[in-house]
Amino acid sequence: EKLGLGRAALPAEIAAWDWDINAKGDGLPVGSGDALDGEEIFAEKCAACHGDFAEGIDNWPKLAGGADTLDHEDPLKTVGSYWPHLTTAYDYIRRSMPYGNAGTLSDDEVYAIVAYILYSNDLIEDDYVLSDENFMDFEMPNADGFIVDDRAEAEYAIWSGEPCMTDCKDSVEITMRALVLDVTPELDTNAGATEASASAAPEAAPEPEAPAIDMELAAAGEKVFKKCKSCHQVGEKAKNRSGPVLNSVVGAAAGSVEGFKYSNALRDAAQDGLIWSEAELTAFLAKPKAYLKGTKMSFAGLRKAADQAAVIEYLKTFE
Amino acid sequence: TADPLIVESQDWAQSFGDGVDATPYGLPIEYEGDVIRRNVEWLTADTVSSINFTPIHALDGTITPQGCAFERHHSGAIDLKKSDYRLMINGLVDTPLVFTYEDLERFPRENHVYFCECAANTGMEWAGAQLNGAQFTHGMIHNMEYTGVPLRLLLQEAGYDTAGKWVFVEGADASSNGRSIPMEKALDDVLVAFKANGEALRKEHGYPVRLVVPGWEGNMWVKWIRRIEVTNEPVESREETSKYTDTLEDGTSRKWTWAMDAKSVVTSPSPQAPITHGKGPLVITGLAWSGNGAITRVDVSRDGGKTWETARLAKPGEKMALTRFYLDVDWDGSEMLLQSRAMDETGYVQPTKAQLREVRGLNSIYHNNCIQTWWVRENGEAENVEVS
Numbered sequence: 001e002k003l004g005l006g007r008a009a010l011p012a013e014i015a016a017w018d019w020d021i022n023a024k025g026d027g028l029p030v031g032s033g034d035a036l037d038g039e040e041i042f043a044e045k046c047a048a049c050h051g052d053f054a055e056g057i058d059n060w061p062k063l064a065g066g067a068d069t070l071d072h073e074d075p076l077k078t079v080g081s082y083w084p085h086l087t088t089a090y091d092y093i094r095r096s097m098p099y100g101n102a103g104t105l106s107d108d109e110v111y112a113i114v115a116y117i118l119y120s121n122d123l124i125e126d127d128y129v130l131s132d133e134n135f136m137d138f139e140m141p142n143a144d145g146f147i148v149d150d151r152a153e154a155e156y157a158i159w160s161g162e163p164c165m166t167d168c169k170d171s172v173e174i175t176m177r178a179l180v181l182d183v184t185p186e187l188d189t190n191a192g193a194t195e196a197s198a199s200a201a202p203e204a205a206p207e208p209e210a211p212a213i214d215m216e217l218a219a220a221g222e223k224v225f226k227k228c229k230s231c232h233q234v235g236e237k238a239k240n241r242s243g244p245v246l247n248s249v250v251g252a253a254a255g256s257v258e259g260f261k262y263s264n265a266l267r268d269a270a271q272d273g274l275i276w277s278e279a280e281l282t283a284f285l286a287k288p289k290a291y292l293k294g295t296k297m298s299f300a301g302l303r304k305a306a307d308q309a310a311v312i313e314y315l316k317t318f319e
Numbered sequence: 320t321a322d323p324l325i326v327e328s329q330d331w332a333q334s335f336g337d338g339v340d341a342t343p344y345g346l347p348i349e350y351e352g353d354v355i356r357r358n359v360e361w362l363t364a365d366t367v368s369s370i371n372f373t374p375i376h377a378l379d380g381t382i383t384p385q386g387c388a389f390e391r392h393h394s395g396a397i398d399l400k401k402s403d404y405r406l407m408i409n410g411l412v413d414t415p416l417v418f419t420y421e422d423l424e425r426f427p428r429e430n431h432v433y434f435c436e437c438a439a440n441t442g443m444e445w446a447g448a449q450l451n452g453a454q455f456t457h458g459m460i461h462n463m464e465y466t467g468v469p470l471r472l473l474l475q476e477a478g479y480d481t482a483g484k485w486v487f488v489e490g491a492d493a494s495s496n497g498r499s500i501p502m503e504k505a506l507d508d509v510l511v512a513f514k515a516n517g518e519a520l521r522k523e524h525g526y527p528v529r530l531v532v533p534g535w536e537g538n539m540w541v542k543w544i545r546r547i548e549v550t551n552e553p554v555e556s557r558e559e560t561s562k563y564t565d566t567l568e569d570g571t572s573r574k575w576t577w578a579m580d581a582k583s584v585v586t587s588p589s590p591q592a593p594i595t596h597g598k599g600p601l602v603i604t605g606l607a608w609s610g611n612g613a614i615t616r617v618d619v620s621r622d623g624g625k626t627w628e629t630a631r632l633a634k635p636g637e638k639m640a641l642t643r644f645y646l647d648v649d650w651d652g653s654e655m656l657l658q659s660r661a662m663d664e665t666g667y668v669q670p671t672k673a674q675l676r677e678v679r680g681l682n683s684i685y686h687n688n689c690i691q692t693w694w695v696r697e698n699g700e701a702e703n704v705e706v707s
Contacts, residue, residue, distance in 0.1 A: 002476050005422045009407050009415035017546050023555035047320040071570030075682055083561050095495050102493035149576045155678055160666040165627045172623030178445040184451040223446035248468035
């Protein structure tokens with residue numbers, strides 16, 4: 001029985017709010033865009049958080065990469081590696097992005113951004129025009145990677161019944177302690193709170209000959225370094241982000257920044273005694289993935305020799 | 320020697336305290352200033368899309384005061400006046416409708432106590448003991464008495480199509496946080512709520528109106544709810560595909576894992592609530608809950624799971640609400656490995672971490688309802704540990 005409360009929603013009101021697009025594509029607006037357009041829009045409106053290459057800055061979501069990592073330790077879940085439906089990307093970007101300015105993108109801009117994200121995941125060519133007409137043809141790599149909740153069958157049957165009350169195990173050993181990790185925020189009243197672990201004393205290294213730094217070149221390198229900044233910090237307060245701190249990197253042993261989780265590839269190279277000499281750094285920066293297969297550095301590389309030299313000179317100023 | 324607090328006259332026993340108008344809407348006394356929500360900065364990039372934690376180690380009973388109940392926002396807690404509030408019901412209905420806040424208060428309403436737990440609660444502990452305190456390991460939960468209108472009544476008012484299998488719900492904030500809910504649940508016990516613990520919802524909990532989805536993961540409890548669409552298909556939005564899906568060891572992921580399974584934790588003693596009184600009478604207490612029904616029993620172990628004692632429930636368990644348990648013991652001052660294990664009315668027994676990992680691996684993130692262990696030392700301090 002109805003109470004006669006509320007009023008009829010007007011078509012214009014429904015149109016203003018009813019934006020959702022379901023996994024079958026119902027609700028996709030007419031429009032199109034390609035990754036070339038998308039790259040520009042992305043650089044302007046998305047890259048501050050998601051990085052120029054959709055690789056994600058700090059804790060912001062990574063949108064690209066991670067293919068075939070879902071059954072590994074710490075899988076990288078991105079639009080390319082994880083999302084089952086491309087409609088989700090369109091729906092979410094159109095309604096909720098850009099962050100802090102939601103719902104301001106045109107339908108074509110959203111198509112272009114979605115195309116750029118696909119391109120960043122190596123799933124389409126940069127000139128592939130994504131539109132409402134071919135959108136549903138696109139098959140996501142992990143489309144078949146989901147099952148409907150099966151806890152009732154897979155778990156509930158095992159974890160039920162009268163539980164053990166006595167002599168449930170022979171011995172009990174502590175196998176892991178939270179204090180060892182020390183990631184709990186400091187609390188005034190926390191009796192168990194740990195003192196911030198004393199940072200390792202800087203190693204007493206032999207005084208090297210201070211190499212002369214070409215300040216002009218270093219200044220040029222500072223500009224180039226903008227491309228690196230989304231992942232790497234330098235200077236006194238630098239912290240490891242998605243890439244390690246780069247203070248004193250020139251001439252240092254590879255893989256030696258404390259607290260940074262390097263790729264296996266880089267750890268192997270470090271074990272083999274790799275030193276980041278200017279020559280090695282130059283080769284790495286030119287084509288990171290070719291230089292070191294398996295590196296975490298998701299950066300295409302600095303093509304110009306002048307840029308490579310400049311950024312290395314700039315890094316030399318951070319001892 | 321005689322206690323000066325007794326034998327010497329004290330200020331508070333001589334002169335006046337505050338008058339009745341000193342705090343028209345009161346806050347806790349300053350000495351309780353550490354009983355607050357806390358954030359773990361490294362978890363997220365930005366506080367407007369983040370979560371904080373209820374200080375469960377310092378609370379007792381079961382009702383969480385709104386002021387310290389954990390917050391989760393996807394685009395910040397928005398400022399939305401009742402007079403600016405609109406709720407639309409559209410999709411597969413006879414008449415798409417718009418309700419004002421006042422309209423909602425004219426529907427028959429109900430009161431229910433329910434817990435709201437983030438699917439990621441305890442999620443940081445999958446790979447091992449990580450955060451040192453019940454607030455951080457288990458504080459993405461609160462439990463309130465909600466006043467609201469059954470969603471069923473609003474759907475009836477709009478004349479929903481009985482063939483519609485889903486409702487899509489979204490909020491008025493910039494994230495809109497859309498989620499699909501099966502029609503069966505929507506018609507069962509979902510509430511469109513505007514009061515919690517007797518007072519208006521706090522801003523951070525969705526003022527003026529939020530959805531309450533009993534027993535199901537907190538993300539579905541859409542705040543600032545502005546639209547409910549009856550549909551044939553789930554939307555498969557970001558929050559129901561890329562997030563809030565549980566990846567298993569072989570790389571496949573479970574979706575639609577809505578219900579929060581039975582779980583419990585000892586809130587005291589715990590790392591933030593050490594034993595300060597030495598040996599002798601000790602109250603061990605904690606919370607238990609299940610999204611699949613009422614808690615029927617909680618067992619406590621003091622030796623890391625070798626032997627268990629059945630704890631006393633403060634009240635019989637209620638469906639989809641927190642239950643407080645107590646174990647009153649005579650502590651001999653020796654080390655303890657404290658654990659609690661909940662059972663619910665379906666016969667489900669809270670699993671160990673090892674049992675969970677055996678089925679799901681380490682990458683599930685969500686729905687970690689493992690048995691928690693606190694290592695209590697002779698000096699009364701406690702630490703989050705894992706045991707064999």
